[in-house]
Amino acid sequence: MDKYLTRLTDIYKAIDNLYYAAIKHYNFSCEGCEDNCCATKFYHHTNIEELYLSDGLKRLDKDKKKEILVRAEEVVKIHNSFPEDVRVMCPLNENGLCIMYEHRPMICRIHGVPYQMLTKNMSIEFGTGCHRFINEKLNENIQYFMFNRTVFYVEMAKAEKELRDALNLAGDYKKTTAEMVVSILKPATNK
Ligand code: SF4
Numbered sequence: 001m002d003k004y005l006t007r008l009t010d011i012y013k014a015i016d017n018l019y020y021a022a023i024k025h026y027n028f029s030c031e032g033c034e035d036n037c038c039a040t041k042f043y044h045h046t047n048i049e050e051l052y053l054s055d056g057l058k059r060l061d062k063d064k065k066k067e068i069l070v071r072a073e074e075v076v077k078i079h080n081s082f083p084e085d086v087r088v089m090c091p092l093n094e095n096g097l098c099i100m101y102e103h104r105p106m107i108c109r110i111h112g113v114p115y116q117m118l119t120k121n122m123s124i125e126f127g128t129g130c131h132r133f134i135n136e137k138l139n140e141n142i143q144y145f146m147f148n149r150t151v152f153y154v155e156m157a158k159a160e161k162e163l164r165d166a167l168n169l170a171g172d173y174k175k176t177t178a179e180m181v182v183s184i185l186k187p188a189t190n191k
Helices: 002-026 047-057 062-081 106-110 131-140 150-167 177-190
Strands: 115-118 124-127
Touching (some): 047 150
């Protein structure tokens, strides 16, 4: 599995590098943001990202894993009982910080700044950035920093396909972070 983890590390590094260049360009920061995006219900679409998160979670001690699993199950329950846009803190966030920062999924790394992306039907999708970015920066008349997500999604899709072929995985993958955590930790803590 190491080769898939290494591959994803490279994709994540490329995302992080571009993201940091973008926030530097905009002089933008998440610090002190009250609209914490870790409370957003994001979905993830690849097994390979679950594998990567699993690699981080397995390093935690047993008690911490149990603690996180309890929180994750609670978040899943809330997500299932309330409207799609319900906001509830990610089970991996402790005191405002991600405890799996090095292993966090792509959307956690990429969300926030304006972007563009080529869609499957060959149109270009533009994103305005997060609420804070819109509130603080959109009226500053700053030049757009080219943030093209396409290459990251393409590389991620290629890596995912290779993993799926190797493990004979079928079907769509769509999970929140909380659901990922439950999938990873539930069997382990039941042993
Ligand atoms: S994985 Fe980490 S960065 Fe992503 S939402 Fe959860 S706490 Fe936030």
